[in-house]
Amino acid sequence: MTLALFLSVLLGSILLGLPVAFALLLAAIALMLQMDLFSADILAQALINGVDSFPLLAIPFFLVAGEVMSKGGLSKRIVRMAMALMGHRKGGLGYVAILTAVLLAGLSGSAVADAAALVSILYPMMRKAGYPEGRSVGLLAAGGIIAPVIPPSLPLILVGVAGNISIKNLFLGGIVPGLIMGTALMLVWAFLMRSENVESFPKADKAERLAAFRDGIWALLLPVIIIGGIRFGVFTPTEAAVVAAVYALFVTTFIYREITIEILFDILVNAGRATAMVMFLVGCAMVAAWLITVAQLPQQLATLLGPLVENPRLLMAAIMILVLLVGMVMDLSPTILILVPLLMPVVKLAGIDPVYFGLMFVINCSIGLITPPVGTVLNVVCGVGRVPMSAAVRGSWPFIAAYLVLLVLFVVFPDIIITPMKLFIG
Secondary structure, rough: OOHHHHHHHHHHHOOOOOOOHHHHHHHHHHHHHOOOOOOOHHHHHHHHHHHOOOHHHHHEEEEEEEEHHHHHHHHHHHHHHHHHHHHHHHHHHHHHHHHHHHHOOOOOOOHHHHHHHHHHHHHHHHHHHHOOHHHHHHHHHHHOOOOOOOOOOOOHHHHHHHOOOHHHHHHHHHHHHHHHHHHHHEEEEEEEEOOOOOOOOOOOOOOHHHHHHHHHHHHHHHHHHHHHHHHHHOHHHHHHHHEEEEEEEEHHHHHHHOOOHHHHHHHHHHHHHHHHHHEEEEEEEEHHHHHHHHHHHHHHHHOOOHHHHHHHHHHHHHHHHHHHHHHOOOOOHHHHHHHHHHHHHHHHHHOHHHHHHHHHHHHHHHHHHOOOOHHHHHHHHHHHHHOHHHHHHHHHHHHHHHHHHHHHHHHHHHHHHHHHHHHHHO
């Protein structure tokens, strides 16, 4: 009864058009009233306590770092470096897009920001070289969603906070799945390009490659500093966010010299707005998560999923299907903040590795960013590239299919993720 009340109020509010944060708050209030616990003071205190978290401090700093890198010229330098390495191959701009997506993922952690950067820089080049319109934007969108998986990743931070999972372990565990996703895109792109007649670019000579590398080395050093610092205990993920923001500001201001006071002001305003929205959503979600625990909803869910708890792989398959369906109609952050607190106790009861579950959850939610009917990233690439949604949907399906195959493989053979994750974590 309590579980049905929570879900009906939450889903009903969302269907009526209420913002997800307010829908979560309303569902929490419904639970409080049902349990005769309602108090405005308790509600306000729970909302404040929900965002009073040291790990969440990483969010504003990573947002600042992402904005600085986006407007400070790091994206175009990474593209130039990828062009020098792979631009001469058949379908070379596609490989450049994938390599750039993987490198950018280690800088910003935002699928929307990465996809927008990829489209704005590479799509005009792909169109001029004769690449199919839909397939080009489909690839760029698919490349953009690698960002939530490879650290630093804002969704991994949210999963860590919502599920009480080590953010350090999530960051280190996300490296290999992200690289596998990039490799899968390259294999699919190579298959699709067999019969295409597109313009090739001259092979860069040694001097050009060296010049591109020298220009982009400052951007490449950032993920090395972040991952290395976290892995060897130099700083925590939250402290890594501060390092990333300071480093990005230093490079773009004093080395590339593309950030002015006016641009910096806009960067801070944009990051502040984004932080306010995310933090309010997190606060409302943490109120709901607290009441979910008090109302013993996970235990009710565990009773419903009783037969599956005995078979961890079957349970993961069922959870992945649920997350995939929800991710198709809801954005990534709300999906994490709603479902992770509800599912985490069931996952632990089944003996599933929490870090593995968190990574799988983020990978699955990321796929939802390029699937209709919502497809946030798909909408962004269509808007930036001025491409019809129908063409983008047709062009993205081979890459979505590749990601779904990977998802099945990760469920059936969890050691693909778990074994390298343990090596990185040590």
